[in-house]
Amino acid sequence: MAIRDDLITGLTTRLASSSVSVSTELPFVSGDIPLYQKNMKKVYLDEQQVGITEVYNTLDRGDVSQTETIVNAYLCVDAKNSLTDIATIINTIQSERTQLTDNNQFIREVDLTTDFVDDKIVYTFEYRFIAI
Amino acid sequence: MGVINVTAGSQAILTLGNTEPLAVPGATNSLVVPLMQDVTVSAAPGTVRYSTLDSSSSSAFTTVNENEVSFNMLLDEAVFFGNAALTNNSVAELGLLTTSINKTEIFFSVAFEGADSTDNYIKGKGFIGGLAPTASIDQAVWISPGTIIVNGELTKATV
Numbered sequence: 532m533a534i535r536d537d538l539i540t541g542l543t544t545r546l547a548s549s550s551v552s553v554s555t556e557l558p559f560v561s562g563d564i565p566l567y568q569k570n571m572k573k574v575y576l577d578e579q580q581v582g583i584t585e586v587y588n589t590l591d592r593g594d595v596s597q598t599e600t601i602v603n604a605y606l607c608v609d610a611k612n613s614l615t616d617i618a619t620i621i622n623t624i625q626s627e628r629t630q631l632t633d634n635n636q637f638i639r640e641v642d643l644t645t646d647f648v649d650d651k652i653v654y655t656f657e658y659r660f661i662a663i
Numbered sequence: 664m665g666v667i668n669v670t671a672g673s674q675a676i677l678t679l680g681n682t683e684p685l686a687v688p689g690a691t692n693s694l695v696v697p698l699m700q701d702v703t704v705s706a707a708p709g710t711v712r713y714s715t716l717d718s719s720s721s722s723a724f725t726t727v728n729e730n731e732v733s734f735n736m737l738l739d740e741a742v743f744f745g746n747a748a749l750t751n752n753s754v755a756e757l758g759l760l761t762t763s764i765n766k767t768e769i770f771f772s773v774a775f776e777g778a779d780s781t782d783n784y785i786k787g788k789g790f791i792g793g794l795a796p797t798a799s800i801d802q803a804v805w806i807s808p809g810t811i812i813v814n815g816e817l818t819k820a821t822v
Contacts, residue, residue, distance in 0.1 A: 589700055590675045590699045
């Protein structure tokens, strides 16, 4: 299963009792507005980006590669009236990186950035997984 | 004349065997050390320097050669720990680690151009040593250096 699918499955379960939900749709832009801004309080996960680099080169071409997968997640909420459980939601989304069933990832990181769009705040989570 | 390009992945080959015919590149039942990152053949003659009253420069004479083959490799489970099914070649059967621990003399060849007819290689016999497997979460696979301490001369041959 793709990492994006794993994240959606996990987040859907762990955010079920929170103020937000998880969408299976990609965060495409509709009418110049990204879907996560149109549908606030919904977590959207972008298509995963995969990069493969060679870690070790060998004389017999039995090279060892590592796969780096990046998935961006977006959540947009009202900036004026912040959700009461927003801290828990952010913590849950960040800790989801350690819940993947595929344990081959030896680096599991997530960065959080925030942007204001009008009276909304957009949380962007960048998941980064590296496996051999 | 020309450089020997090893990028095809089939030129630089270290082959081991418990007999000399088993260590010929491409020989049936030979043990090819896989996943080598580099291999170095060192043939260093020993020398002694001395000075004389009638010269402002030192002189030298040679003693014996000290030969060695060293390499770095990613560990292959069957090659490092042995494959009990490969009874025709005890080095392949026991693996590099046990052969080193047992201090068993082995035969080897280092192919420079591959294992095709008329390809050049260097051969000899010696002892496996210098194994020092390491792993860390950053490198994420087992890696080890290795050495063959050559017993006697290195000689050149063709397949």
